[in-house]
Amino acid sequence: MPATALEIDLRSDTMTRPTPEMRRAMADAEVGDDVFEEDPSVRALEERTAEMLGREAALYTPSAHMANQIAAYLAGRSGDEIWAHELSHILGNEQGGTSVLSRLLPRTFSGPDSTPPREWLERLIKGTDDVHRAQPALICLENTFTGRVMPLEGQARVSAFAHQHGLKAHLDGSRLWNAATALGVSLAEAAAGPDTVTVCFSKGLGAPVGAALLSDRDTIRRARRARKLLGGGMRQAGIIAAGALYALDHHVERLADDHARAERLAASLSAAPGLSAEALTNMVIAKTEPGEAPKLAELAGAHGVGCIAIAPDTVRMVVHLDVGESDITEAAARITKAAEALAA
Numbered sequence: 001m002p003a004t005a006l007e008i009d010l011r012s013d014t015m016t017r018p019t020p021e022m023r024r025a026m027a028d029a030e031v032g033d034d035v036f037e038e039d040p041s042v043r044a045l046e047e048r049t050a051e052m053l054g055r056e057a058a059l060y061t062p063s064a065h066m067a068n069q070i071a072a073y074l075a076g077r078s079g080d081e082i083w084a085h086e087l088s089h090i091l092g093n094e095q096g097g098t099s100v101l102s103r104l105l106p107r108t109f110s111g112p113d114s115t116p117p118r119e120w121l122e123r124l125i126k127g128t129d130d131v132h133r134a135q136p137a138l139i140c141l142e143n144t145f146t147g148r149v150m151p152l153e154g155q156a157r158v159s160a161f162a163h164q165h166g167l168k169a170h171l172d173g174s175r176l177w178n179a180a181t182a183l184g185v186s187l188a189e190a191a192a193g194p195d196t197v198t199v200c201f202s203k204g205l206g207a208p209v210g211a212a213l214l215s216d217r218d219t220i221r222r223a224r225r226a227r228k229l230l231g232g233g234m235r236q237a238g239i240i241a242a243g244a245l246y247a248l249d250h251h252v253e254r255l256a257d258d259h260a261r262a263e264r265l266a267a268s269l270s271a272a273p274g275l276s277a278e279a280l281t282n283m284v285i286a287k288t289e290p291g292e293a294p295k296l297a298e299l300a301g302a303h304g305v306g307c308i309a310i311a312p313d314t315v316r317m318v319v320h321l322d323v324g325e326s327d328i329t330e331a332a333a334r335i336t337k338a339a340e341a342l343a344a
Helices: 020-027 039-051 064-075 116-125 152-164 176-183 188-191 215-227 238-251 255-271 293-302 327-344
Strands: 057-061 083-084 105-109 138-143 168-173 198-202 211-217 278-282 284-287 307-313 315-317
Touching: 020 238, 039 168, 039 188, 039 198, 039 211, 039 238, 039 315, 057 215, 064 138, 064 168, 064 198, 064 211, 064 215, 116 152, 138 152, 152 327, 168 176, 168 188, 176 188, 176 198, 176 255, 211 215, 211 278, 255 278, 255 284, 255 315, 293 307, 293 315, 293 327
Parallel strands: 083 105, 083 138, 138 168, 168 198
Antiparallel strands: 057 211, 198 211, 278 284, 284 315, 307 315
């Protein structure tokens, strides 16, 4: 169904549109050539993001996808191993970029969040001195993970393990803003441990474009070269960076509203026939009868509510800047009608 037919779009928090105030900030942005590192708005965004996350430096990228792939490219050599959850974004939703671009060998685990079990780590680290074995280079974490918050002690444990064994740790924190809000900690605390961190300005914060990779100054210097190699060098990028800067100043604290609205939507949907729903930060994960999730998503779309079937029995809905209190009430009523039609 075309997006124009969706009155309430819960498919992703990337569906937001810039607010009038954000558009004005973008229109008034100072600009320069960012490939020459002469765009003042991009510089301001990178410095502000690094300050908020407690890192030495940041690199503005067109997408979190690119930021993740740059982190992988810098961490390993061709043939090295990358360790990540089997459902991680960096492995499953970036077209195999770590294998195509960096030629890294994926080693995966399963579990409720992106933190690899202690015993799995201990098993995989054995035998790395064997000449037949690929060398591990990078362990990837993700927070949030389909809305689920990763405990910070797990992040600290895995980062310490990586460093103890000479590996790098990377945090895909595209929605780290939501994780920090849910945990009640600063962004710097939420980002602590891994060598590199990705954040996304168009997920949760409502900016139209962009992400950032954060690390120490030398790593970001090398990341800047990698970004150019991947075609991510931008010229007068201050126009879009200004939108992200505005979001950092005005849209972080309001994320708690999205979480509260997700809780309300989940509670309403759990009363619908054949559904059980759980709120995970700004996401609602609804379980259906086996095989019925695609049908429910299609019926919800026919009722003007956009959502996505992410498994045969699972529908995902994401609350965001453009979804207000009345939208939650209306979305719950329409999805309930769709569930009733499916159950009839």
